[in-house]
Structure formats: C-alpha cells, structure tokens
Amino acid sequence: MKILLTGCSGQVGYELERSLQGLGEVVAVDRARMDLAELDQVRAVIREVRPDLIVNPAAYTAVDQAEREPELAFRVNAEAPAVMAEECKRLGAALVHYSTDYVFDGTQAGPRVETDATGPINVYGRSKLAGEQAIAAAGIRHLILRTSWVYGMRGKNFLLTMLRLARERDELRVVADQHGAPTWSRSIADGTALILAQAQAGGADWWQRHGGTYHLSSQGQTTWFEFTQAILAEAQIDCRLLPIGTAEYPLPAPRPQHSVLSSELLMSRFCRLPHWREALRLCLK
Numbered sequence: 598m599k600i601l602l603t604g605c606s607g608q609v610g611y612e613l614e615r616s617l618q619g620l621g622e623v624v625a626v627d628r629a630r631m632d633l634a635e636l637d638q639v640r641a642v643i644r645e646v647r648p649d650l651i652v653n654p655a656a657y658t659a660v661d662q663a664e665r666e667p668e669l670a671f672r673v674n675a676e677a678p679a680v681m682a683e684e685c686k687r688l689g690a691a692l693v694h695y696s697t698d699y700v701f702d703g704t705q706a707g708p709r710v711e712t713d714a715t716g717p718i719n720v721y722g723r724s725k726l727a728g729e730q731a732i733a734a735a736g737i738r739h740l741i742l743r744t745s746w747v748y749g750m751r752g753k754n755f756l757l758t759m760l761r762l763a764r765e766r767d768e769l770r771v772v773a774d775q776h777g778a779p780t781w782s783r784s785i786a787d788g789t790a791l792i793l794a795q796a797q798a799g800g801a802d803w804w805q806r807h808g809g810t811y812h813l814s815s816q817g818q819t820t821w822f823e824f825t826q827a828i829l830a831e832a833q834i835d836c837r838l839l840p841i842g843t844a845e846y847p848l849p850a851p852r853p854q855h856s857v858l859s860s861e862l863l864m865s866r867f868c869r870l871p872h873w874r875e876a877l878r879l880c881l882k
Contacts (some may be wrong), residue, residue: 598797599624601648603631604655608752609695612786613652620793624648628655633677634669643684651681652693652789656725660699661849663720670720675727682735691738691796691804693789698745698777698814700726703853706776708818710859711743711810719850729810738804742789745814745858746824749782750880759825763836773822773840777856780814781876788813791868807866812858815873827874831881 598621604610605625614625624646631642633655643651657663657673678694685692699722700715717723729741748756756779762769796803819827822840829836843852860870871879 598622598649599646601643601646601651602626603633603651603653604628607654608747608749608754608782609654609785611751612749612783613654613789616783616786616790617652617793620790620797621649631655633657633673636672636676636680639677639680640684643681643688647688648690649688650691650693650793651685653678653681654695654785656695658721660719660721660852663724664849667720667724670724671727674721674724675731678728679731679735682732682737682739685737685739686735691740691808692732693740693742693793694728694732695785696729696741696743696810697722697725698743698856698858699853700729700743701853701856703855706855708857708859709812711812711862718853721850722853733810738808740792740808741810742785742813742863743810743858744780744785744812745856746777746779747782747785748779748880755779755821755824756828756877756880759828760832760834763829763832763834766836768837768839769825770839770841770846771822771825772843772846773820774842775852775854775856776818776820778814778816778818778858779824779873779877781871781880783880784815784871784876785813788863788868788870792863795867811863811866812860813863813870814858814860815876816860816870817872817874818857819873824873824877827877828881831878
C-alpha cells in the first residue's frame with residue numbers, strides 16, 4: 598500500500614510518519630512540497646504519487662488568526678480536503694482526515710458523541726466542519742477522526758507554552774472554566790495506525806462496515822487550569838497558578854466551554870485510548 602501523508606513536519610504528522618511505517622510505503626510531504634492553500638499543488642502531488650491512501654493531518658490551526666483570514670482557513674481546512682476527496686474518488690483511494698472538538702458549540706456539559714448536532718462558534722470550527730462535510734459528500738472510503746486539545750513535544754501547543762512560561766515567570770493565570778481532554782499527538786498517531794492495520798486485515802468491505810466519523814481523544818476530562826497543574830507537577834516546576842474565567846482572558850475567537858468528546862465508539866471497535874494524565878506522563882518522560 599502506498600500512503601501519502603501530508604503535514605509531516607507538524608505535531609501529528611511527525612508522529613504519523615513513524616507510526617505508519619509498518620503499513621506500506623509512506624510518502625511524507627510537508628508544506629514546502631504540498632501547501633494546502635495551493636489547491637492546484639494539492640491535486641498535482643496526489644496525481645504524481647497516486648496513493649492508495651491519503652492521511653491528512655495538515656490543517657490551518659491558528660484559531661484566533663482564522664477570525665482575521667477566514668478565506669485562507671476555509672481554503673486549507675475545507676477546500677483542500679474536498680480536492681483530496683475528489684482525487685481519492687478518481688483513484689479509488691481511501692482518505693483519513695482529522696477534525697476537531699470545535700465543530701461543536703460547547704453548550705452541552707457531557708461528552709459529545711459522533712451523532713450529536715454540530716454548531717461551531719468560530720471560523721476555525723466552521724472551516725473544519727466544512728471539510729468533514731465535503732469528504733462525507735464525496736462518497737469515498739474515509740475515516741474522519743475528531744480529536745481535542747492536541748499537544749506534543751514539538752511545534753506550537755499549550756504544553757510547550759506552559760512549560761516555557763512557567764520557567765520565565767513566578768505566576769501564571771490560566772482559564773479554569775473550559776473543559777476538555779488534552780490529547781497527545783503520539784496517541785493520535787498510534788491509534789490511527791492500529792485502526793489502519795485492522796483495515797488492511799479486514800477485507801474488501803472493511804471500509805463499508807467501519808468507515809465514517811469517530812472521536813479520537815484521551816479518556817477523562819479536565820480544564821486548562823488543571824491541565825497546567827498536572828504539567829508543572831510532572832515537570833517538577835515550581836510556579837504559582839491562579840485560576841481565571843474565560844471572560845478575564847478575552848480572545849478574538851470564542852472557545853467552546855465544554856469540549857469533551859466521547860471516544861467510546863472508537864474504543865469499542867478498534868483500540869483503547871489512554872487517560873489524558875497517563876498520556877501526559879508518558880509524553881514528558
């Protein structure tokens with residue numbers, strides 16, 4: 598199997614390049630070779646590689662900046678996946694695409710399941726939902742994997758920001774009224790590889806039986822404040838933390854207050870996912 602992996606220099610893409618190695622020939626491309634903002638380039642690379650499977654973790658993820666440049670966010674997060682889906686249909690290939698908890702409005706306190714109604718409240722969430730809809734409408738073999746609060750030891754993410762700030766400052770003020778499940782980029786990559794290994798072994802009708810949308814995020818839930826407490830405890834950094842409300846830290850893009858995804862469907866069919874605290878511990882080791 599030939600796998601085209603996008604965004605290989607990003608948090609999830611970097612981990613996927615390692616995790617996917619046992620499944621076939623991985624052609625890993627970064628933004629320099631395949632910029633999702635350049636739709637003709639996206640199409641050209643797919644036609645050059647002629648993959649059996651596209652795995653697409655690449656995305657426009659600057660949530661606040663998306664409010665200022667919605668056209669670019671939609672081009673990368675919606676139009677580029679639509680092009681990938683079109684090319685997969687032409688090739689008879691499958692597509693694995695990653696989406697986000699931000700497709701929900703965050704008003705429901707309990708974990709969201711795959712069949713819950715969506716209702717994104719910012720440009721980023723709307724652009725990611727449009728990408729999901731384009732893929733689903735293409736009639737191809739696909740998996741859409743929604744995840745949440747992604748972090749890792751590379752790139753730009755909450756974990757690395759808090760580690761840096763805690764070493765620079767005596768005190769940090771962190772939002773304590775937004776709820777979610779921090780998810781390690783390696784958990785996403787390894788979970789994806791386990792699912793795709795089952796797809797390879799599952800026969801010709803596996804995608805018809807198991808394709809669709811799933812939630813892939815860590816078990817459990819926390820707040821940004823409690824996540825920061827855990828980060829500093831695991832890293833053994835002494836810094837005073839103060840909980841604040843969302844209203845005390847205004848940002849251009851509104852955030853969902855409740856952002857927990859239920860991954861029970863995915864775990865019942867494919868593989869176990871770690872508790873967020875367990876994954877954090879492993880990441881920081």
